[in-house]
Amino acid sequence: MISDDNLSSMIKQSKMIYEDKAKSDIKEALSNYTDLSPKLKYHHFPDNSRRNAVCLSGTIPVTYRGSKYHIPIALYLTENHPYSPPYTYVTPTSNMKIKVSEHVNEEGRIFLPYLNEWRFPAYDTVGLLGVLTFAFQEKCPVFQVKNSTSSQPPATSSNPPYPVGSNSRTPYPIGHPSFPTPSNPPYPTPNSDTGYRAPYQPYTNVPAPPVPPPPQHSYASSIRASLITAIEERIANRLKQKLGKVIDDSQRLDVCINEMRLGQKMLRDFNDKADRDQRDLDLQLAVYKERKQELEESLEKYSQRSANADNDDIDTCIEPVTPLHRQIFENYAIDLTMDDLIYHLTDALKRRVISLQLFLTYVRQFSRKKFVAIVTMNKGRERAGLPQITE
Structure with missing residues (x-):
């Protein structure tokens, strides 16, 4: 030993x-x-x-x-x-x-x-x-x-x-x-x-x-389990070879069925979406027809008023309800006017109609007026409960 x-x-x-x-x-x-x-x-x-x-x-x-x-x-x-x-x-x-x-x-x-x-x-x-x-x-x-x-x-x-x-x-x-x-x-x-x-x-x-018969020893159970496992593996391999084609066909059919179910679900989703879009279009079409009718009625009334009046003044068509709204409207008009003046001054400078010094003088004046008009207009809109206007 x-x-x-x-x-x-x-x-x-x-x-x-x-x-x-x-x-x-x-x-x-x-x-x-x-x-x-x-x-x-x-x-x-x-x-x-x-x-x-x-x-x-x-x-x-x-x-x-x-x-x-x-x-x-x-x-x-x-x-x-x-x-x-x-x-x-x-x-x-x-x-x-x-x-x-x-x-x-x-x-x-x-x-x-x-x-x-x-x-x-x-x-x-x-x-x-x-x-x-x-x-x-x-x-x-x-x-x-x-x-x-x-x-x-x-x-x-x-x-x-x-x-x-x-x-x-x-x-x-x-x-x-x-x-x-x-x-x-x-x-x-x-x-x-x-x-x-x-x-x-x-x-x-x-x-x-x-x-004499083979001796019984403590490893007989292990040998028996090992032999059973080997036999089971051989049987499983033979069954797999014989049933392999059937199993493959079944798996392919399962894949096709799953794809068809997925396609069916997609078609149902597309159909539901098309129905929802159709309902939305019908609703929008109804609203459009209603607005169109209102506009035609308004144009007809205006045409009748224009036929009775000699001169049409655009300022008379836009009449603020309160002095606050009038102030907002006037300041908004000043803001747009200053933008137009500054644009034309820039164009004149490019074409050398005015000098640079004169351009800067007028731009400074118009910018100041524009700033005052914007501040006054936003203050009035705040009092009137309207949203602010920012550049």
């Missing part, structure tokens, strides 16, 4: 971010799987990065077809461990070959739903090792390469043909003696040239023991 100081040193050298959680997760995995040991290795990750990483390498015990084997694996932990899943590989020895399956590729990398759905702390390294054990019980990831010496008949022994216990380990499955060995055997057979050998020689004509 590695010491805490050495493990902490490895974690620091690999630049892990969550040192305490990573250390706790690694120690728990090592305590449950004593054949694994941590090492600091320089690894080429799938994202083309190369760096030092903590590697848990060794074997895990797997019961395959009634016999216990030890499968060599290696777990490369990332910088974000344990919040990111490790890169997991099967590491066969020289006398082994990888058996490619849906879980293991030709390079030995392991792919499981457990890795894709990794969520710490619900998913950790101990749980991953348990899932690997369960997966390898159904499909062994390695098999032994047949050598020339494997054709030699093994010596008989009084030991049982299937290894058990910690002192009889094989890192790969051993073929059953009661079955013939094919040319490419899916399971390893014992021989003297391999680095791993069966500690017991099989009896001849010994019947194979019954296959």
